[in-house]
Amino acid sequence: MYDEIKNFMFSEIGNRIKSKKEEYGFTNYQLAGYRNKADYEGHQKDSETDNKEDRQLRYDKYDLSIITNIVNGKFYPAKNPNLMSDSILSHLTQKLKFTTEISLLWGDFENSNFPQVLFEKVVFDILYSGNEKQKAIINDALIDYVPYAEYHSYWQMFIVGEIEMPKFPDSKFTISSSFYQIKEDEILEQYELTQKNAIKYFFYKHNESLLSMIRGFLRDEFRTDDGYSLKKIDKKISILLSRFMNYFKKNIPNDDSLGLRVRSIIISDFKKFGTLISKDLSGKQAQLELSELTQKLLVESSFAYITNLKRVQKIESEIINGNKF
Structure with missing residues (x-):
């Protein structure tokens, strides 16, 4: 429902995040809470003993595939139907140094087109x-x-x-x-x-x-x-x-x-x-x-x-x- 409208809104959000990501030199791994690819792959070894919620709390990590979707402004019904959760919105606002969550979502909407x-x-x-x-x-x-x-x-x-x-x-x-x-x-x-x-x-x-x-x-x-x-x-x-x-x-x-x-x-x-x-x-x-x-x-x-x-x-x-x- 409203896929074209959401594609536009989410694409704009993704572009803002991508711009900040490039400004600060972050990778998607770092946005997800890892140091680099090797760190990410090392944590995946814990998947046999920890469930997803345990890993999230223990390491303060986020699903890399969802982070990648967000950066690209893509949403999928099974993974991220609303693009991002409230916790990820808060995390990315702080990580990328947006002044507020609303500025991450809509940019300078008071003065832009x-x-x-x-x-x-x-x-x-x-x-x-x-x-x-x-x-x-x-x-x-x-x-x-x-x-x-x-x-x-x-x-x-x-x-x-x-x-x-x-x-x-x-x-x-x-x-x-x-x-x-x-x-x-x-x-x-x-x-x-x-x-x-x-x-x-x-x-x-x-x-x-x-x-x-x-x-x-x-x-x-x-x-x-x-x-x-x-x-x-x-x-x-x-x-x-x-x-x-x-x-x-x-x-x-x-x-x-x-x-x-x-x-x-x-x-x-x-x-x-x-x-x-x-x-x-x-x-x-x-x-x-x-x-x-x-x-x-x-x-x-x-x-x-x-x-x-x-x-x-x-x-x-x-x-x-x-x-x-």
């Missing part, structure tokens, strides 16, 4: 692994970003068929995007790109509130009476996910949204344009009627309007607010 990247990872994970209701809520919020409003609409119309579109004459098949002068490869490429930028745009637009929420989560949810802990991390990630979903629900764009305006135009005009294409393909009409020609011109003018709305949002975001995409 870690909260933003965590937000992007969590939202992206929901969009690809969450349930349909969660996906719909997030997409409704992300639609405020004009390029995503455009390509999400194309995606629904031509790739996954979530929006019903006109069909080929005497056929059950939807008229493909190429008849609208839009390449399918372009939709596939731009959909992922604009989706990522839409997530960034949402974060920038709600920067203060989201930063406060994420920093508070990192500061408070991992705190214990004795320090900090990664135990029950799945439950903790669920808490963050729930907070994000509630925030998205409260910030669905209204009728003033440029993105919503673009989406409405695209869906309405493309349905009408598709009907014209279907008539033309049927060969039952020698030429378009005046009203149909007018409609075609209106649809073509919509593309210019959408381009202008993109420009307006770009100016607002990049020049006024200083956020670049």
